[in-house]
Amino acid sequence: MSQQREPAVAGLFSEEDGVRLHGAKCTTCNTPYFPKAAHCRNPDCDESKIEPCSFGGGGVLWSYSVADFPPPAPHKYDKPFVPYVIGVVDMDNGLRLVGQMADGLEAMRIGARVELAIESIYHEAGKAFTSWKFKLL
Ligand SMILES: [Zn+2]
Known part of the structure; x- marks a missing residue:
């Protein structure tokens, strides 16, 4: 039986049609x-026109x-705390994103694809609360 999954923060991502992060694009x-951004922050941009956009890949x-070390409240985590890797990823679409890595430290290599x-980051009240992570290929 699979456990009920729920985004830890509503509206940031979905996984029904593949992993999609819900952001915006000028x-x-x-x-x-x-x-999402309210205004374009590109100093070379002539006219800020922000529209919703979903990203995957x-x-x-x-x-x-x-x-x-455990994150401070209001962040939640499964106890006992298990150290994890936080990655900074240059996405193919131009975004530089921060996220938890699904794999352990011993597997990390700068430049890896x-x-x-979408994976669980903590469990509460019989549910798995999820967020985006990066998985090594
Ligand atoms: Zn722009």
């Missing part, structure tokens, strides 16, 4: 934003660090 200069691991995944 239709004047094509700059992507996640999370993958990218390249640019850097990473290890979270070896990764793809987005």
